[in-house]
Amino acid sequence: MTGRRPTIRPVSSVDVAKLAGVSQSAVSRTFSPDGSVSAATREKVLAAAAALGYRPNRIPAIMLSGRSHMVGVVVGGLDNPFYATVLDRFAVALREIGLQVLLVQVADSVALDDALDQLAGYRVDAAVTALAVGTQRAADALSALRIPIICFNSRLTSPWISTVQSDNRTAGRDAADLLADRGVRRPAWMAGPRANAASQERGRGFAERLAARGLPSPTLLRGDDTYQGGQDAVRRLLSTSPPPDGLFCGNDLMACGAIDALRQAGGLSIPRDVRVVGYDDIPQASWQSYDLTSFDQQVERMVAATLDLLAGALAGPPGPTGGRTVRIPVRLVPRGSTRQGG
Amino acid sequence: MTGRRPTIRPVSSVDVAKLAGVSQSAVSRTFSPDGSVSAATREKVLAAAAALGYRPNRIPAIMLSGRSHMVGVVVGGLDNPFYATVLDRFAVALREIGLQVLLVQVADSVALDDALDQLAGYRVDAAVTALAVGTQRAADALSALRIPIICFNSRLTSPWISTVQSDNRTAGRDAADLLADRGVRRPAWMAGPRANAASQERGRGFAERLAARGLPSPTLLRGDDTYQGGQDAVRRLLSTSPPPDGLFCGNDLMACGAIDALRQAGGLSIPRDVRVVGYDDIPQASWQSYDLTSFDQQVERMVAATLDLLAGALAGPPGPTGGRTVRIPVRLVPRGSTRQGG
Structure with missing residues (x-):
């Protein structure tokens, strides 16, 4: 047996069930948000899961529900600190409501089409693009994904595409x-x-x-x-x-x-x-x-407005966001470069 | 029937098969890397797919293979342009080899444990953390995921954790x-x-x-x-x-x-x-x-070294990377702040 590779599959719910002395279904129910399980069973399952380092697999649930709890975030070059900030704030806000970020980095809006396979392939629940959607062709391709899409600072909308703009x-x-x-x-x-x-x-x-x-x-x-x-x-x-x-x-x-x-x-x-x-x-x-x-530009407010627009679509079955445009007021930050007198 | 919501499910392979006049299996084979299909069928399928805006769903393949073709990238605050650059270069390099980035943003290494559920839940094929893994506890928790992990500028290693460091x-x-x-x-x-x-x-x-x-x-x-x-x-x-x-x-x-x-x-x-x-x-x-x-720090070289370390694990079944440490030489960039004479 020497030289055999150690087992490398992730710890499964079956492993946890075995150690806890419960059924695999009891493990599933313990880790599902709506699952019903007795306090005693839950305790045994959680102890076994902790001992084994078990973490639940979301893929079967994605398969069944068609909902990945991932949001695609499309950004251009992160060399601009503004886009880095936008991405950072989105990642924080989405994590707080239990959603993950599938990052889609594209060189420019011409390259946006490449990104669409990524968004579609993983059945993201929605997409946010900080890259402006500049052409009708790009807007049509995005709309064909039939997921709610929010564009930052874009003028084009469609039933599937709403925009959040700074004023x-x-x-x-x-x-x-x-x-x-x-x-x-x-x-x-x-x-x-x-x-x-x-x-x-x-x-x-x-x-x-x-x-x-x-x-x-x-x-x-x-x-x-x-x-x-x-x-x-x-x-x-x-x-x-x-x-x-x-x-x-x-x-x-x-x-x-x-x-x-x-x-x-x-x-x-x-x-x-x-x-x-x-x-x-x-x-x-x-x-x-x-x-x-x-x-x-008050990025936190832009992010909050985006999540408001997506809230309905993310709670129920994904649907169009109605092509709305939300304008966020900007805040002048006066500093030395325009100081009186100079 | 007025007031009924329009159909909102994504275009499926069944829709494409119907329009192309072929079997659903022919559509699947057209879009799978190893699928065999005649040139004539392929052409009909691609035309129907383009007309409908169909994009293949990766979730069933993830379910079957246990491989998501996603790499988790863990970063701290993107306010530091260095981390924004690292993330940008990774997104570009991974996309080129057909992998996607699941972004995991954590405030600091103490919060790393929260991130692990995200990485495990989506069965990412590997993870890269630009956030240094500072404690043995964090290293143990990462190792328990049983996926290959590369840490930037970290001193801790394990059979599952290798590091890429600048010198x-x-x-x-x-x-x-x-x-x-x-x-x-x-x-x-x-x-x-x-x-x-x-x-x-x-x-x-x-x-x-x-x-x-x-x-x-x-x-x-x-x-x-x-x-x-x-x-x-x-x-x-x-x-x-x-x-x-x-x-x-x-x-x-x-x-x-x-x-x-x-x-x-x-x-x-x-x-x-x-x-x-x-x-x-x-x-x-x-x-x-x-x-x-x-x-x-020559980020492109650090990214390339990371992908080298992951190559074996990403091609075959995921396995330990062997706890290797790769050191990348740094390049001095002399500028005015140390100019001779001054």
Whole structure:
């Protein structure tokens, strides 16, 4: 018998039943939420389970009920601390209600279709995508899964797809008011990539409120939602034009890159020469080197709104969420980068 | 019949068979990796599947084989960009070999036990924990799952638990050499929390090499692996003592906090007055405001080593990985914070 591999199958309910001296069905009932079992039996089962390190297998229940108690969470690159925060808060909130996260990481929304096999294959009860659903084709493919889906900051909806958005347009207006109040005369707007609908809304609110305040249209800088993109966009601008005196950026990563380029390439001081506002309130916005005024999307509230939208679908048989749009107000977080006086 | 909910079950292989005019078994065989089916049948099945938006259900196969093709990935707080990067790289690498990530987020290693029910309940094929396994009790509980487990930067192993570590001690020595070469005379070491074994190794290598170079023992600053902790530790030090002229930090988050506190509370210049070295090479280390010399743990290589350790277990029936320890060399990334001259 030497050389034989040790038994490697997980401890089963049969093993527990044997040690506890009860039936396998008594073990099953002890570990099922609605199972009825006497206190004495339960005690024997739990003692045997603890001794053997037994943990119940959910797969048979998934097979029978068609419900996996998993939620697919689709994210783009986690290099953006905002997405890392969203994922973190979802994992915590879902665990609290007994659901697990099947992580679906996709490079961009074009790659979303690949993700759908994963979501369908494991019969996830619902999916949440922090990656915006940008095309009708992607929305149709998601809808065909016939599970409730919540998209963050997406404009497309369907009977199966609801969205939770931060109030991007109002935030853009608030940024314009803040910069106008600080005496900015040459505003600029750093947009994310064209496919980022939320970023477009922020820019629209910013431009319309600047106009209402009698200020010129903002100079457009095109970033790509990364630190490097923000830095490059400012360098390009400074090589041909005088600097703006107020800059609103579509996200904080670009704003941090912009600040570094304004200081290093432009020799400019923040906020004295240029006032800067970002979006997302990532941890780095509060780091002293940036001290960046930003908009907090209130991720906890977005997560709570998502779970509210999913509650019906997750409690009963999965059904459409009705294509609703929930808007979460953003919270301005003023910091040194827009300080009065400077 | 008005008011009846529309049918909400996912499209099944029976629906596809009906539309394609073939048997349900032909549909199953078309979508199973080893299934044999004629080219003509396959074409009909794929066309019907595309028309209906059918995606195969993996649950019956999981039930039969006991293999879920899911890997549990256990992480602590994703607020640390290093963990976000690790998770991102794992998700990409696992997807490439057809495996999915069941995300298990736990607050700290004390909470690890909660995570085990999740890992066991879904019969994950293996688990990877980026959270160090700090206690024998946690190691025993993990081993009882009888699935292969890889821990990052952990010292505990068991037949079921192997570890992949960055070469923490050598990195500590390299940091000492670099600072000594730059003429540092009053070195300091900012440690992470006591439970962080990897951090302890870094500090040990640093101290022993400083001694070998004839330099004094480093002043100990106690951080908690966060930006705020790094900032607070430097403030406490400066309130009672003269500043060090060289500082090695257990991670980059603490180093960024330390740099900001040295500048703002101490009025000191980096690298002229204090040279600073971090660990992890998070994206923020390369941001111009910090320009922080750091050690790249080479996450891609750690991920590749992990998949190598798991390869046997994931291909055949899951078995112990043999309690191996794989050390990955770290790569010094010199930047402005240790620049010569300053």
